[in-house]
Amino acid sequence: MRMQPFTVLATEGQARRGRITTAHGTIETPAFVPCATHGSIRGVPTDRLRPRRSLRPRSGPASASGESDITPGEIPRLELILSNIYHLMLRPGIEAIEALGGIHRFMGWERAIITDSGGFQAFVFAERTSSRSSKNEGGPAQLRQGFAGQPSLRMSEEGMTFRSHLDGSTHLLTPESVIEMQERIGVDIGTCLDVCTGFPVPEREVAQAVDQTNRWAERSIGHWSSVTGQLLLYGMVQGSIYEDQRRRSAEFIRALPFAGFAIGGNMYTFGATLAELAAQKPRMWEVVGYTASLLPEDKPRHLLGVGEPSDLIAGVKQGIDTFDCVMATRIARHGSAWVRTEPEGWAYRRENLRSAEFSRSTAPIDARCACLACRRRVPRGYLRHLLVEQDPVAAELLTLHNLTFLATLMAEIRSSLEVGTFTDRFGG
Structure with a gap:
């Protein structure tokens, strides 16, 4: 008899705060799942994705700020990524991945x-x-x-x-x-x-x-x-x-x-x-x-191909636990970043940093963001220059920003579910 891997820790309406237990650690839900379709998240070294602190299951709920206290370059509580059997079987092939020690060693992801x-x-x-x-x-x-x-x-x-x-x-x-x-x-x-x-x-x-x-x-x-x-x-x-x-x-x-x-x-x-x-x-x-x-309430629900920030909030309200999508990384490679537009809430806009209006901007993408570029206050003007020059560093920094944006959103959703404020914060 296989172990039941999912535990519901709290609910509010249809929204669930849960935990999925796997052979390679726990996944705190609701969670966004980045796509490493071909075995990597394009343009981002795996060590940029790996948290630098323990992610052992907690005995009790985290504080509202606990999941956002991270170090530069770390994506908060990124615990699950998605790859695709179609692409992996065609290249490099299942045998090659086996020879390299399995998919975790192949990708350098623990x-x-x-x-x-x-x-x-x-x-x-x-x-x-x-x-x-x-x-x-x-x-x-x-x-x-x-x-x-x-x-x-x-x-x-x-x-x-x-x-x-x-x-x-x-x-x-x-x-x-x-x-x-x-x-x-x-x-x-x-x-x-x-x-x-x-x-x-x-x-x-x-x-x-x-x-x-x-x-x-x-x-x-x-x-x-x-x-x-x-x-x-x-x-x-x-x-x-x-x-x-x-x-x-x-x-x-x-x-x-x-x-x-x-x-x-x-x-x-x-x-x-x-x-x-x-x-x-x-x-x-x-x-x-x-x-x-x-679907049963005691098992996790994954929604395929959804990753717009507002859609993640809508999905959580419908009882979805995990989401995957290429949008965050794809728009980053094309020069776009999500930016919050209000001090406390999660209203946001999508900004095209290729725009000439940012050519002399000294501001970071988002001063409240904990991604590598924002923590180091990399100017928008410099990021635009990298994009115009087609420097791959720009795609890496914007990808890390967008993934951090979504991971931080999901961390705040989890925290609000733990203390019963999800509806107040994110609407009914």
Whole structure:
């Protein structure tokens, strides 16, 4: 019988203050999970991410200021990062990671690691391959056009056969192979193979995807039960925007003995503009709230692909425990930083430090921030210069800033839940 890894320490409304126990330490929740998709957080050495003080589980709640008392360069309570089996299996390969001592030694990261199964990535790259729309970016011409005219993704009861976006080689993901790969490299939290649909799609297609995901989930549980490692396996809840499909998925998945649950599925239009995304958010949160309410209260809930600061607050209100997203690091590489706009609260704006208006600014990004750049009061004018010169130091400093921004936000959310002031601080 596997140990129950999750403990709820406090609640306020649907929001939960919890703790996840893994083979590589505890994760205090709610928490943001940075994406090291290819095995690293782009542009940031691992030792910049590792806290310089003990993160042993505490016997009691921390003070409101305890989690923010950090040293320059340290990201407060960063305890879990996410990587991706799709990318790792293609390069450098599971065997290479094993030969290097497992994923923790490979990445130089001693704390917990969660991996996505890779099914979503296979789907996304197939979408890009099959579309010649100018909205699809992020890959070479052969990625969008396919390799020698061959289909890049084929679904079957056995699993998901896809063609690598790197060289066109053919690979098969099955429920069993995904778990085996996560076990072999020593992942702490794994996810099972699922079927992701596009958006928008007819409900009948979503229903078929839910059915296949459910059948694969049963096989995943069967294989996971046969291994003796310390992997915690999360079940995947799908269903797009359709309430009936979300309910069918959640009711089936929650009946299986998963260690936790991940809420996935596209609820946005591929290639949507920022304005279109903003218009679609209310519907997304309605779906997330409904889905979370169907999941067990004694197991952790992870929301895939959400990382805007305001969305983290909204997700916590819906009962989500952990979130992952590439946004913080991606916008940093393009020169943008989140900055708080009020002394005590969490109103914020996104500033483009490439703008000429900062060319002579001597101010740090945010005087209240504890990141390396802000603690050392690196001027915005200098950061703009580095960005214009395409110096990688700029991307590193802005990435550390944005990750610190989110980690500090989550630390304050946890503290407010511990003392019962979450609603007062972050709204109902």
